[in-house]
Amino acid sequence: MCRMSNIKNLSLFGNKLEGQIPKYIWKCPHLETLSLSYNNFSGSIPFEIGNMSMLKELYLGMNAIQGGIPAEIGKLSRLEKLDIANASLTGNIPSSIFNISSLTHVNLGYNNLFGTLPSKLGISLPNLERLYLGENRLEGPIPSSINNVSKLIVLDLGDNSFIGSIPDFGNLKHLQSIYLHQNHLNAEKSRTHELTFLPSLTKCRNLKYLALADNSLNGILPASIGNFSSSLQTMWLHNSHIMGAIPSEIGNLSSLLLLNLRENQLRGHIC
Template sequence: MLVESAEFSESKSCDSDLGMYVLFMAGAMPSEIGLFLPNLLELQLRGNKLHGTIPSSIANASKLTLLDLADNSFTGPIPMTIGSLKNLQKLDLGHNQLSSESYTPELSFINSLTDNRNLRKIVLSGNPLDTMLPMSIGNLSTSLEYLELTNCKLKGSIPAEVGSLSSLISLKLGNNALTGGNELSGSIPECLSNLTALRNLSISSNRLTSTIPSSLWSLVDILAINLSSNSLQGSLPSGIGDLKALVEIDLSNNQLSGHIPVSIEKLKNLVYLSFAVNRLHGPIPEFLDLAVALEFLDLSRNNLSGVIPKSLEKLHYLIYFNVSFNQLEGEIPSVGSFANFRAQSYLMNNALCGAARLQVRHCRTKSTGKRLPKTILLLTMILLPVTASICFLSP
């Protein structure tokens, strides 16, 4: 029996000595569950209606390589005994109601995992852990590829020891309250540049301040960067154009200033770009159309000036465009994707002009006819009668 006092509703399961996957299950896990699963390699109970605490006896399922209890309603601290599962490669406890140990301000559970050299994935996202990341996080397996703790009520700073996780592909610490040691300000640690295997970095919706470390732009193989909704300052370096593999970058809702680097045009794989709600000024780069894969471009609520480059009409995949609340001027492009954008894309740019449907002023029509200079016309008016008179008086 897997679950005591459980209520089943069309329960479906697949189990063997190799793995167990169960759907439509409700109730509490029995305290001795691990004793019955000594040879199990994979236990997947994701997306059920399980509640109560995670039994510490789970450690007796010593051959487990995958433990997935995500999307349930488990409560209480994460059992330290999980750390004794030496074969564990993937641990997903995301989106429950798990907490940290009350006797320590740090997530001590991390300490229990430091002897596991096989761990490749840890997901704790969506649990109200309300704690700090310990320095021992740097002692996790060097094989670790995914570390995800979004929306966990984390506080304190990002430990510099994270930079020791040399195989990390995805680091997600978004939607927390991460700050510096004084809980008033903090910065993105320089050590992140050591994570040369990193492909996805998300530290959005925290309380980070200071500038973005220049070393971050040395992660030339990174695919996605999300630093949105912090209080980051400073300007964007031209080195951003060296991230040739970049697909998504979101730096919105910060306090970034300076110009948009012209080097952005080098990002041929870029699909999503948002620099919205910052203090950027100057023009929109004229050759941004060279970022040919762009689908989403949001530069709204800055201090950008000049015209919207007509060359952007060449962005054939563009489906979202927003430059509202800037100081742009001139005629709005109208060809290609720009035939589909609405007035909301251009709000509060009083010097823009274009089609009436965009709720901007009408552009003055440029005359196509060629006019002679006034001096030539004047000379013609004077000389023509004189010439006629001479011809008339001539014998």
């Protein structure tokens, strides 16, 4: 394999390979797809990965890779899919990754990544459709610039340590799934203590899954919740310090299959 300098696609997915990823792989200048997921590879990702200028798809998930994500990945200007989920990664997510305008899919979930997300996260990602960062140790606020990622379909930031207000997602017209559960998020409220970010989600006409459970929302569900898309199937809002009555308008959600409001501070009658 050492002499296959012209190889474009290399897939060793789903084997029992172990040890460090061979160094010669990072020297294949024409490689466009590298799939090494679901093996027992260890070691670290070398900075030489930045030299693979033709790379479009990189899959390294479900391994035991040590260390962090090298900033040199940001040099891969043609990269479309980056998946290093569940690979024992540590450290910060290099801000350079969020400058790769060709990205459509980023999955760094189920690692031990920490630190904050860059405030300009959404400025240079015009093609991003799926962002999975759940099950890490990320903290700080969710950047409001994420509302600029107009093609986003899935946003998973669940099970981290994010703080601050939930931003406006109203510009994300293609959004189907939002996972913000198990963080330390709160929400801006009106004078009547209604949760003001929820009306912005009514603009997301393709929304199917909404997970906000285990946060500190400390507000009242607005009547506008009944204006959510008819596509909405699941709402996880349990243990989120929601107060007041359940608005009768919630009955307008004709496609709703699961509504979880347990362990809140709701009162009144169920109509």
